Amino acid sequence: MLGYAAIAAFWLSWPAHVHALVAGPQSLTQPGGTDYLSILLDLLRQNRGALPLMAENLLRFFCWQHVLLLPLLLAGFGVAFRDRKAAALALGFILPIVVMGAILPYQGHGFGYRYLHGLLGNAALLGGxxxxxxxxxxxxxxxxFVAATAGTVLVMLPLQATMAHWLYAPFARASARLNASxxxxxxxxxxxxPFAxxxxxxxxxLSNRPIRLVAGEIDDIDALAARICRPGVQIALPQGSFYGPIWEAFHAKPTDTADRRAAEQAPVFGEAGCSVVFLR
Incomplete structure (x- = not known):
């Protein structure tokens, strides 16, 4: 225990120690906010919506599992009060939820809840x-149990597969259109x-064509055009309607951002010698 305490004390003091080494006597940076506690409190202030986000994450997680996993898991938590091995499994399942809820409650879009995928074994053993x-x-x-298993295989999995296809099909079609441009x-x-x-x-x-570039990472569009444009080189500029199915999948209203960017950049590439392909 003393060894673990010493290790914990060392790493807790590490950020402040390193800051003191690199700051210098005339440094304008403030030492406050460099320790782990300050960083954690700052994260908690930023993640005020952590509880509803984590509730959504856990709901997605259980929706991708056997329908009896949740009741069996809850019953397994009851066993943890009397069995040390079950207690270790329960803590191993709960602690990552608490930590991720504090530091990174948003996982993006995906299947289930990715930060619990590595703990499915804990959940299964607690269910056991x-x-x-x-x-x-x-x-x-x-x-x-047999009926619940049949419901999971015949109802839940096809339903999840249908919803996954509904979400990813617009992206797959948009990607195919880029390839076919x-x-x-x-x-x-x-x-x-959304998630463009x-x-x-x-x-x-970079052997794929077209090479796909992020508009926000282009610092100087004129310099890029001068570098890559020559007769025969084509630039694809998606317009607003290109992203229409993706906006529709998220039940959101399209913006004119793509149209405005295409209108601004098309003359630049055209004057530099490129052919511009508008994707609608």
Whole structure:
């Protein structure tokens, strides 16, 4: 225990110690706010919506599991009060929820809750503890278990697959349209559609065409045009209607950001010698 206490004390003091080494006597930076407690409090102030976000995360997590996982898991938590191994499994499941709720409650969009995927084993074992407690009435529950399993496989999984397809199909179609544009480069803006930057995927060797660029990362559009444009080079500029299906999938109203950017950048690339392809 003393060894762990010493290790914890060292790392807790590390940020302030390093700041003192690099700040210098005339430094304008303030030492306050560099320790872990200050950083944690700052994160908590920023994450005031953490509780509803974590509730949504946990709901998504359980919706992707067997329908009996939640009741069996809750029953397994009851076993944890009397069994040290079950208690370790329960703490291993709960602590990441508390920590992620404090420092990073938003996970983006995805399947279930990614930060609990590595703890499915804990949940399954706790469910096993609960099932063992139910051994005296297991024969009566076996039919319910089979019915719940059938419901998970025949109802829940197809429903989740349908919703996943509904979410990702617009992105897949938009990506396919970029590939079919015949352009050498395509420029995508972060604000032009929900999660629009998910379309910016390139191979490590940049052998894909078009090479997909992020509009917000281009510091000087004139310099970029002068560098890449020559006769025969095509630039794809998506317009607002290109992102329409993505906006519709999120039940949001499209903006004119893409149209305005395309109108501004098309003359620049055209004057530099590129052919401009508008994607509608």
């Amino acid at each position: 503890y609960a099932w063992r407690r139910l051994a005296p009435v297991e024969p009566r529950l076996r039919g319910w 015949g352009a050498d480069y395509a420029i995508v803006g972060a604000e032009e559609g 930057l998910d379309l910016v995927l390139n191979r490590p060797d």
